[in-house]
Amino acid sequence: MKLTFFGAAREVTGSCFLLSGQEGDYLVDCGLVQGGREERNREPLPFDPASLSCVLLTHAHLDHSGRIPLLYRQGFRGPVYATGPTIELAEVLWLDTAKIMREESERANRKRRRKGQSPVEPLYSEEDVKGALSLLEPVAYDELVSRKGVDLVFRNAAHILGAAVLEIWAEEKKIVFTGDLGPFFGVMDGSPPVINDADCVVLESTYGNRDHRTLESTRQEFASVLAEAAQEGGKVLIPSFVVDRAQRVLYELSLLHFNARVDLPVFFDSPMGKRATEIYEKYRTQFSGEIQKITLSGKSPFQFPGLNFVSSPQESRDLNDEKQAIVIAGSGMCNGGRILHHLKHSLWKDSTRVIFVGYQAGGTLGRRLIQGASSVRILGEDVVVRAKFATINGFSSHAGRTDLLRWAGQFKNNPLFVVVHGEEESALALASGLELEGKRAIVPYPGGVLDISRETLAEEGEVVSAQVSVLREIEGALRSLQEGIPVKEGSPRWGLLRSALVLLQEAQRKEDY
Numbered sequence: 250m251k252l253t254f255f256g257a258a259r260e261v262t263g264s265c266f267l268l269s270g271q272e273g274d275y276l277v278d279c280g281l282v283q284g285g286r287e288e289r290n291r292e293p294l295p296f297d298p299a300s301l302s303c304v305l306l307t308h309a310h311l312d313h314s315g316r317i318p319l320l321y322r323q324g325f326r327g328p329v330y331a332t333g334p335t336i337e338l339a340e341v342l343w344l345d346t347a348k349i350m351r352e353e354s355e356r357a358n359r360k361r362r363r364k365g366q367s368p369v370e371p372l373y374s375e376e377d378v379k380g381a382l383s384l385l386e387p388v389a390y391d392e393l394v395s396r397k398g399v400d401l402v403f404r405n406a407a408h409i410l411g412a413a414v415l416e417i418w419a420e421e422k423k424i425v426f427t428g429d430l431g432p433f434f435g436v437m438d439g440s441p442p443v444i445n446d447a448d449c450v451v452l453e454s455t456y457g458n459r460d461h462r463t464l465e466s467t468r469q470e471f472a473s474v475l476a477e478a479a480q481e482g483g484k485v486l487i488p489s490f491v492v493d494r495a496q497r498v499l500y501e502l503s504l505l506h507f508n509a510r511v512d513l514p515v516f517f518d519s520p521m522g523k524r525a526t527e528i529y530e531k532y533r534t535q536f537s538g539e540i541q542k543i544t545l546s547g548k549s550p551f552q553f554p555g556l557n558f559v560s561s562p563q564e565s566r567d568l569n570d571e572k573q574a575i576v577i578a579g580s581g582m583c584n585g586g587r588i589l590h591h592l593k594h595s596l597w598k599d600s601t602r603v604i605f606v607g608y609q610a611g612g613t614l615g616r617r618l619i620q621g622a623s624s625v626r627i628l629g630e631d632v633v634v635r636a637k638f639a640t641i642n643g644f645s646s647h648a649g650r651t652d653l654l655r656w657a658g659q660f661k662n663n664p665l666f667v668v669v670h671g672e673e674e675s676a677l678a679l680a681s682g683l684e685l686e687g688k689r690a691i692v693p694y695p696g697g698v699l700d701i702s703r704e705t706l707a708e709e710g711e712v713v714s715a716q717v718s719v720l721r722e723i724e725g726a727l728r729s730l731q732e733g734i735p736v737k738e739g740s741p742r743w744g745l746l747r748s749a750l751v752l753l754q755e756a757q758r759k760e761d762y
Contacts, residue, residue: 437540
């Protein structure tokens with residue numbers, strides 16, 4: 250049994266893992282590459298879609314599901330197993346994505362024709378989406394599914410509605426894929442599953458090098474920023490992923506509204522977001538006790554007086570005339586969608602507040618803004634940046650470093666942890682944390698092939714053991730330190746380096762028994 254990492258290796262987006270064995274090839278996720286590197290989605294797939302036995306989809310987010318219609322376009326006709334809520338959300342996301350791709354290609358082709366260039370086609374069409382949707386097979390949480398000698402179970406990942414951790418038994422080995430893992434004590438989705446044993450665990454690391462703020466401090470900060478905006482008379486813009494993160498923001502706003510702590514009108518500017526919220530309403534009995542308590546009181550956790558859903562483009566443009574309001578719009582990383590129009594019309598005003606409530610990948614407009622860009626180019630126009638910014642990661646549906654290590658610590662045996670779905674710094678930091686707790690961890694490169702039975706990783710044609718892989722990470726970290734700013738003796742970083750030296754010396758002397 251071999252596992253090939255075709256995406257989300259030392260990066261966050263584009264999850265795509267091929268599990269190959271005697272009974273066939275199984276693809277776990279097939280997501281879009283995002284964060285300014287979207288051209289990679291047009292690269293030829295490194296496998297034959299028509300040869301796949303099936304696809305196992307952990308959840309609907311586009312960086313996990315967004316290239317499945319491309320698989321259909323290129324000949325895949327097998328089943329795509331996913332939970333019911335994931336299937337409903339995927340339909341909304343895929344159709345909207347295909348529409349955006351078509352519109353973008355039409356705009357690009359108008360320019361290309363004027364230059365005498367050949368037209369470009371969208372990555373896939375609405376017809377491809379409809380074909381891919383016909384392949385989706387619903388699976389309930391904790392239901393055992395058997396296919397050609399492979400058994401699998403979807404567990405509730407507590408990440409977003411319908412998200413799953415996969416347990417797979419094949420060729421006398423057990424492999425666990427976390428997909429994206431939710432935090433312990435999550436407000437909306439409960440807690441991630443308890444799994445005690447595995448041979449190999451493919452573990453996400455989006456926040457592998459840091460923790461989120463506490464719920465109490467996050468809510469206080471959110472309320473404070475909104476109160477300051479209300480006093481200054483400006484508009485509040487909240488770029489948000491319209492599936493899950495937007496619903497979490499709506500829930501937090503509903504709590505503030507019912508407690509009379511916010512009185513600004515709220516506009517959710519996304520037709521897709523409205524449909525996603527309706528799906529969340531439909532499945533709200535699956536959420537945590539906190540959400541169900543709201544439901545049992547006769548209130549909706551996602552709707553409140555003063556909330557307006559915006560659908561048409563004209564209604565969206567009319568929001569430019571609103572002097573003071575809260576506007577939620579996609580995309581969450583400001584790399585497309587209606588939020589761009591709102592940023593273009595409001596970033597230059599010092600009364601504007603922009604609240605980031607999600608991860609901002611490198612290369613995105615959102616990342617440039619939080620890094621302090623003084624001017625940005627939006628929709629062909631240079632815009633000076635005078636707005637004030639706040640980043641509130643406490644609403645994240647991802648587990649932070651402490652929760653990731655806690656979840657990994659529940660395994661009673663000693664599986665090999667394969668750390669993926671995180672920027673290189675984050676993935677390496679989580680792998681290091683696992684090693685410090687006595688666990689075995691590797692961080693594969695894109696295209697790496699793991700032989701699960703032998704626990705050897707082949708990278709660029711060379712086979713390396715887990716131990717050699719870790720040593721290479723140490724060498725890379727040392728090179729980075731040597732090339733960076735000198736560390737002052739007696740500083741906190743100096744203490745860390747001395748501690749690392751002691752640990753390495755101990756590793757030289759210590760034998761495994």
